[in-house]
Amino acid sequence: MKRRKAKVFSRKRLEEGFFKVLMIGSAAAVLGSLVLILGTVVWRGLPALNLAMVTQTPKGGYYLGKEGGILNAIVGSLYLAGGATALALIASLPIAIYLQFYAARSRFAELARLALDVLWGVPSIVYGAFGFIIMLWLGMRASLLGGIIALALLELPILVRGMDEAIAMVPSALKEASYALGATRLETAVKVVVRQTAPGLLTAVLLAFGRGIGDAAAVLFTAGYTDHLPDSLSSPAASLPLAVFFQLGTPFPAVQERAYASALVLTFIVLGLSLISRRLGGRLTKHVIR
Amino acid sequence: MGLLTLAVMLLVPLIAVALFLRAWPILAAKPLGELLLSTTWHPLKGEFGFFPFIMGTLWVTAVAMLIAVPPSLLSAIYLAEYAPVRLRAVAKPLIDLLAGIPSVVYGVWGVLTVVPFVERHVAPSLNRRLGVLGLFRSDNPTGYGVLAGGLVLAVMLFPIIIAVAEEVIRAVPQGLREASLALGATRWQTIRNVVLRRAWPGVMAAMVLGLSRAFGETMAVLMVVGNVARVPRSIFDAAYPLTALIANNYGEMMSIPLYDAALLGGALILLLIVMAFSTASRLVLVRFVRSG
Numbered sequence: 001m002k003r004r005k006a007k008v009f010s011r012k013r014l015e016e017g018f019f020k021v022l023m024i025g026s027a028a029a030v031l032g033s034l035v036l037i038l039g040t041v042v043w044r045g046l047p048a049l050n051l052a053m054v055t056q057t058p059k060g061g062y063y064l065g066k067e068g069g070i071l072n073a074i075v076g077s078l079y080l081a082g083g084a085t086a087l088a089l090i091a092s093l094p095i096a097i098y099l100q101f102y103a104a105r106s107r108f109a110e111l112a113r114l115a116l117d118v119l120w121g122v123p124s125i126v127y128g129a130f131g132f133i134i135m136l137w138l139g140m141r142a143s144l145l146g147g148i149i150a151l152a153l154l155e156l157p158i159l160v161r162g163m164d165e166a167i168a169m170v171p172s173a174l175k176e177a178s179y180a181l182g183a184t185r186l187e188t189a190v191k192v193v194v195r196q197t198a199p200g201l202l203t204a205v206l207l208a209f210g211r212g213i214g215d216a217a218a219v220l221f222t223a224g225y226t227d228h229l230p231d232s233l234s235s236p237a238a239s240l241p242l243a244v245f246f247q248l249g250t251p252f253p254a255v256q257e258r259a260y261a262s263a264l265v266l267t268f269i270v271l272g273l274s275l276i277s278r279r280l281g282g283r284l285t286k287h288v289i290r
Numbered sequence: 291m292g293l294l295t296l297a298v299m300l301l302v303p304l305i306a307v308a309l310f311l312r313a314w315p316i317l318a319a320k321p322l323g324e325l326l327l328s329t330t331w332h333p334l335k336g337e338f339g340f341f342p343f344i345m346g347t348l349w350v351t352a353v354a355m356l357i358a359v360p361p362s363l364l365s366a367i368y369l370a371e372y373a374p375v376r377l378r379a380v381a382k383p384l385i386d387l388l389a390g391i392p393s394v395v396y397g398v399w400g401v402l403t404v405v406p407f408v409e410r411h412v413a414p415s416l417n418r419r420l421g422v423l424g425l426f427r428s429d430n431p432t433g434y435g436v437l438a439g440g441l442v443l444a445v446m447l448f449p450i451i452i453a454v455a456e457e458v459i460r461a462v463p464q465g466l467r468e469a470s471l472a473l474g475a476t477r478w479q480t481i482r483n484v485v486l487r488r489a490w491p492g493v494m495a496a497m498v499l500g501l502s503r504a505f506g507e508t509m510a511v512l513m514v515v516g517n518v519a520r521v522p523r524s525i526f527d528a529a530y531p532l533t534a535l536i537a538n539n540y541g542e543m544m545s546i547p548l549y550d551a552a553l554l555g556g557a558l559i560l561l562l563i564v565m566a567f568s569t570a571s572r573l574v575l576v577r578f579v580r581s582g
Contacts, residue, residue: 016478023368026361030452031381033445034388037399044402095298098291114572115299121499121568122302122561123506125533129557130305132540133312156298207390214392217508217533221540241394245509248401263398267391274390278383 038267045264048257054265058227063247065254070262073243075229077266079144080239081213084151085205088159091152093201096163097189113164120157125217127154132221145233147223154218155208162207166200167193199280206277210270216241240266306561313555316548325555331519333539338552340559345521346436346529347560350511351504353440353525358447359497365448366455366496371481389449397513400442405514408441409433413526428526432516437525439515443504451500458492458578459485492578495571502567506560508533532556 056069095112103109131150140146170193178188194201216239224236225246240262247259310317316325316338328339369378409432417428462485470480486493516528517538536553543550 012476012479016476019364019478020372023364023372026364027368027373027381029361030365030388030448031384033448034384036403037388037391037396037445040399040403041395091294091298094291095295098295102291103295110576112295112299114569114576115302117572118565118568119298119302121502121506121564122305123508123533123564125506125508125536126305126309126557126561126564128540129536129554130308133308133554153301160298210390214390214394216392216394217537220537241392241509244394244398245513248398248513260398260402263395267395270390270392271387274387 038271041260041264041267044257045260045262045267048261049264053258053261057229062227063250063252063255065252070238070240070243070258070265072227072229073238073240073262074265076144076223076226076237077213077240077269079230080147080151080219080223080237081209083144083148084155084212085159085209087148087152088155088208089205092156092159092163093194095160096167097186097194099160099164100167100193101185101189113161116157116160116164120161123217124154124215125220127151128218128221131218135222140234142222142224142236143234144223144230144237147219147237147239148233150218150222151212151215154215155212158208158211159204162204163197163201166197166204169200170196202280203277206273210273213239214241214266214270216245240269302565306558306565309554309558309561313551313558316551316555319548329521333546333549333552336548338548340532340556342519342521343530343532343535343556344559346515347505347531347533349436349522349525349529350439350443350515350531351501353436354443354447354504355497355501357440358444358451358500362448362451362500363455363493366452366459367481367486369452370456370459371477371485385449385452388445389453393446393507393510394513396442396446396510400438400510400514404441405433405438407433408435408438408526412437417526425524426526427524429524430516430526430528432528434514434516435526435528436515436522439511439529439531440525442510442514443507446507446510447500447504450503451496454496454499454575455489455493458496458575459489461492461578462488489578491574495574495578498567498571499575502564502571505567506533506564508537512537532560536560 052067053069054074055071056067057072058068058070059066062068099109099112103112127150131146131153134149135141135143135146174192174196175188178192179185183191219239220242223239225238225242226236227238228235230237244259244262244266247255247262250256320338325338325340326344327341328337329341330337330339331342369381373381413428413430413433416426420426421428466484466488467480470484471477475483511531512534515531515534517530517534518528519530519535520528522529536556539549539553543553
């Protein structure tokens with residue numbers, strides 16, 4: 001009797017140990033893939049990266065391996081993602097405030113959140129196709145503005161849901177104190193709560209910007225590609241992800257090397273943004289009452 | 291503000307209607323059965339069979355899910371139930387970082403690492419040992435194909451599935467765990483019999499969410515999957531998913547009759563599938579987190 005019990009006990013322990021090893025192995029594999037990706041991009045991108053790459057636009061014969069850089073794509077991407085984030089921010093802050101202050105926990109708000117979550121999941125190529133249809137309808141050509149509109153649609157759900165959740169974290173006592181002083185809902189939202197949630201809002205903005213600058217499929221249809229710096233909203237604009245894609249597609253190893261370098265630049269920007277948002281999250285809490 | 295909210299809520303149906311209207315010429319000209327089931331794709335001759343592309347999407351997605359789900363769930367359980375607080379504090383931001391990497395960068399990694407790995411190691415050895423099973427036969431000399439696409443896509447799904455599954459598992463009330471542990475169950479037994487049973491709908495929803503992401507991913511898959519318009523028969527065959535079809539041909543679609551309608555119809559198919567999956571999983575998740 002005693003022996004049997006001991007055996008059952010050890011089988012339990014064995015199963016526990018087996019799955020624990022499996023779980024730790026899985027977690028290590030997931031984190032290892034991050035290291036592998038970043039390692040590959042740095043390893044292959046760094047040798048091809050030089051000052052000319054990031055300070056010059058493509059010269060004649062660039063795509064055959066001659067001189068130049070991807071400044072057109074860097075500037076284009078910053079314009080595209082910057083414009084899209086600004087546009088999406090203008091639209092999303094009122095929505096987030098509405099969801100939290102006016103609709104609160106109504107069915108309408110639940111439905112709106114569901115719609116936003118579904119919108120979040122819409123593939124970026126569909127946003128690209130939709131942006132393209134709008135542009136056909138308006139008679140626009142591939143342009144900075146077209147790209148900005150498509151990316152803004154892509155970023156909108158990320159921004160609204162991020163802000164929505166940040167605002168939901170504000171203690172209700174704070175809102176009540178503001179109401180008790182006679183402030184309206186809008187005053188409370190803008191003067192008290194938005195200031196309180198500045199770090200959370202900024203995190204959402206940077207997240208959306210990162211998503212926008214890294215997206216290729218939505219700008220493929222809408223922003224076009226050019227070797228020049230964009231000089232107006234109606235001129236086409238290059239972007240970093242497409243620079244990576246097009247350079248990788250050429251048959252010349254020297255140009256492919258530049259694709260790796262471009263991918264490294266893009267990775268630097270995206271990871272840098274994510275680190276900054278983590279750092280700033282701590283800094284901007286000056287006004288926050290805990 | 292309410293109107294703005296309403297406008298955004300109507301965006302998904304609006305996109306669907308816009309795509310439908312643009313796709314209408316081809317839907318009117320060809321029977322739906324032919325469009326979905328025909329394997330001939332000759333835009334110049336006016337033949338638009340989506341079957342190879344639909345199958346391409348399904349193959350790549352299925353392979354990606356098979357590779358991504360087990361490690362994602364195990365990692366999510368580990369992070370939610372076992373990992374020390376400090377490890378969690380380090381691991382979670384790193385996993386979020388994985389989610390933030392642009393898909394083109396995943397594609398570059400795929401081209402540089404995954405494709406050669408499949409070409410030099412996986413394909414020859416599996417072909418030698420299991421080649422008799424058609425699924426593992428390799429007559430594709432390059433590494434570009436379903437498996438490479440599935441591997442890259444799987445890594446992209448890790449952070450999505452892990453983040454949602456971990457949240458769902460942590461939402462299981464602590465009292466349930468304590469009751470099971472008090473009855474003498476080990477931690478793993480508690481997880482298997484109590485926590486996972488309770489969290490199951492949410493875990494399923496996490497997987498379906500991953501699935502809907504996999505359907506819509508474009509650039510990374512496009513770069514490693516080979517892009518040959520034929521129904522794949524083995525995991526080493528090249529495939530041509532719907533997303534890649536749209537992205538690769540947007541340039542010439544306005545110059546061939548019905549081509550633009552066909553491609554935007556492809557985008558519509560994609561949207562409808564993704565919308566169905568993500569709506570279903572979100573509905574489950576909302577209910578789950580509320581009750582849990």
